[in-house]
Amino acid sequence: MSMVVVVAAVIVAEGRRVLAAQRAAPAALAGGWEFPGGKVDPGESEPEALVRECREELGVEVAVGAQVGGDWPLSQGYVLRVWLCSLASGVPEAREHLALRWLGPGEYYDVEWLGADLPIMKTVENLLEGD
Numbered sequence: 185m186s187m188v189v190v191v192a193a194v195i196v197a198e199g200r201r202v203l204a205a206q207r208a209a210p211a212a213l214a215g216g217w218e219f220p221g222g223k224v225d226p227g228e229s230e231p232e233a234l235v236r237e238c239r240e241e242l243g244v245e246v247a248v249g250a251q252v253g254g255d256w257p258l259s260q261g262y263v264l265r266v267w268l269c270s271l272a273s274g275v276p277e278a279r280e281h282l283a284l285r286w287l288g289p290g291e292y293y294d295v296e297w298l299g300a301d302l303p304i305m306k307t308v309e310n311l312l313e314g315d
């Protein structure tokens with residue numbers, strides 16, 4: 185079986201603030217925090233999927249920047265790929281999530297990240313510190 189690619193957006197604003205989103209479903213993941221995103225549809229590029237998911241889930245337009253790392257492991261058969269993004273227009277609203285939070289420096293670990301997302305947050309922290 186081929187690998188399912190999930191894309192996720194690390195939306196950064198004001199230089200250092202990162203948007204975290206709390207999952208509403210499924211039950212096993214509900215309440216956990218993630219970077220907005222979802223599965224790539226057939227025929228769609230990964231950046232196109234990112235833009236679509238941010239539009240659907242948050243009601244915003246994002247500009248896709250640099251990729252963060254390579255393939256981040258998820259459960260078997262799934263892989264997560266992550267990009268830094270900036271807001272091109274709109275204010276994020278939780279259309280499919282339970283809640284959204286902007287996390288500034290010193291707050292990056294104030295939410296309960298999903299297991300796959302914790303090392304991504306650490307990598308993003310290092311990237312933003314280096315800026």
Ligand SMILES: Nc1nc2c([nH]c(=O)n2[C@H]2C[C@H](O)[C@@H](COP(=O)(O)OP(=O)(O)OP(=O)(O)O)O2)c(=O)[nH]1
Nearest residue numbers: 190191192218219220221222223258264298300301
């Ligand atoms: N979007 C997203 N998914 C993540 C992250 N971390 C993580 O483990 N996942 C997992 C949760 C889900 O099992 C899977 C993504 O599925 P999803 O439910 O977001 O995908 P989707 O929007 O296309 O949803 P659906 O159409 O299949 O309902 O990846 C993350 O940071 N962002």
